[in-house]
Amino acid sequence: MKTNLSNEVLNLVAVRFKVLAEPLRLRILHTLQGGEKSVTDLTEMVEASQPNVSKHLKILQDAGLLHRRQNGNAVYYSIADESIFTLCEVVCDALQERLKNQAKILAFE
Amino acid sequence: MKTNLSNEVLNLVAVRFKVLAEPLRLRILHTLQGGEKSVTDLTEMVEASQPNVSKHLKILQDAGLLHRRQNGNAVYYSIADESIFTLCEVVCDALQERLKNQAKILAFE
DNA sequence: TGACTATATTACTCAATCGTTATATACTCA
DNA sequence: TGAGTATATAACGATTGAGTAATATAGTCA
Numbered sequence: 001m002k003t004n005l006s007n008e009v010l011n012l013v014a015v016r017f018k019v020l021a022e023p024l025r026l027r028i029l030h031t032l033q034g035g036e037k038s039v040t041d042l043t044e045m046v047e048a049s050q051p052n053v054s055k056h057l058k059i060l061q062d063a064g065l066l067h068r069r070q071n072g073n074a075v076y077y078s079i080a081d082e083s084i085f086t087l088c089e090v091v092c093d094a095l096q097e098r099l100k101n102q103a104k105i106l107a108f109e
Numbered sequence: 110m111k112t113n114l115s116n117e118v119l120n121l122v123a124v125r126f127k128v129l130a131e132p133l134r135l136r137i138l139h140t141l142q143g144g145e146k147s148v149t150d151l152t153e154m155v156e157a158s159q160p161n162v163s164k165h166l167k168i169l170q171d172a173g174l175l176h177r178r179q180n181g182n183a184v185y186y187s188i189a190d191e192s193i194f195t196l197c198e199v200v201c202d203a204l205q206e207r208l209k210n211q212a213k214i215l216a217f218e
Numbered sequence: 219t220g221a222c223t224a225t226a227t228t229a230c231t232c233a234a235t236c237g238t239t240a241t242a243t244a245c246t247c248a
Numbered sequence: 249t250g251a252g253t254a255t256a257t258a259a260c261g262a263t264t265g266a267g268t269a270a271t272a273t274a275g276t277c278a
Contacts, residue, residue: 005139007132007136009201010132010135010136013135013197013204014132014135015130016204017126017127017196018126018127021123021124021129021130022236023120023123024236024237026122026123030119039254039256040253040255048237049237049238049239050254050256051238051239051257052238054255054257055236055257056236057256058256058257070245073245073246073254073255074245074253075254075255081203081206083206086199088114088122090195090196091122091125091196092114094125095121095125097190097192098190131266133266133267147224147225148224148225149223157267159224160225160268161266161267165266166225167226179275182223182224182225182276183275184225184226
């Protein structure tokens with residue numbers, strides 16, 4: 001990536017990161033990695049209140065990360081953008097690398 | 110990534126995303142992609158106040174993203190974790206993909 | 219040492235956002 | 249239609265974080 005990113009693009013990227021910067025939203029996304037879930041399912045699985053889950057689902061959907069499907073009384077959400085898992089993976093790898101280096105430094109002192 | 114991420118790990122990932130969720134910090138990182146810069150240089154290049162830049166530099170350094178080198182009166186910062194550029198790239202690609210699909214949908218309606 | 223420069227820190231204001239409680243909306247089924 | 253269930257929304261209190269202005273710290277050089 002040698003591109004010269006404009007401020008506008010960086011703003012959009014920041015917005016995307018902001019959406020992913022909430023533990024509960026990450027938990028929701030991670031849960032949905034197991035496939036489509038209803039709001040009730042999610043509410044139980046992520047152990048949060050229903051209004052709170054609904055609010056975060058809206059944020060994730062507005063960001064284009066989730067797909068919404070209504071069936072009768074229930075609403076089902078699923079992952080619309082798989083790139084988020086790549087992002088999490090890259091972050092996890094970087095964090096592991098960092099911890100490994102810190103451990104190395106500690107061992108030498 | 111089929112791993113079952115614990116809440117603790119997701120919290121750490123969220124923290125990392127939070128660090129990257131500020132336009133000014135992204136601008137600083139992007140500027141540093143051109144190589145090590147002093148605080149004064151950065152302050153001019155990202156067009157922000159010196160105290161503000163210093164504050165964000167501290168946040169980025171605490172997160173392990175930047176390396177700090179002091180030479181006399183000046184302090185030089187450089188990228189310590191290249192993975193951030195991968196992250197930005199993945200986000201940019203996803204945003205482009207999304208826009209492309211939206212354009213396609215508009216064209217058919 | 220004293221003036222100057224570079225960087226960091228503190229105290230403050232303002233805006234954004236999380237989670238909660240209460241309530242609204244909308245679908246289903248008897 | 250009316251009761252019951254599922255989801256969304258509104259209003260609120262509390263916290264967090266960005267940017268600024270003022271100041272502290274620390275290095276350089278005459």
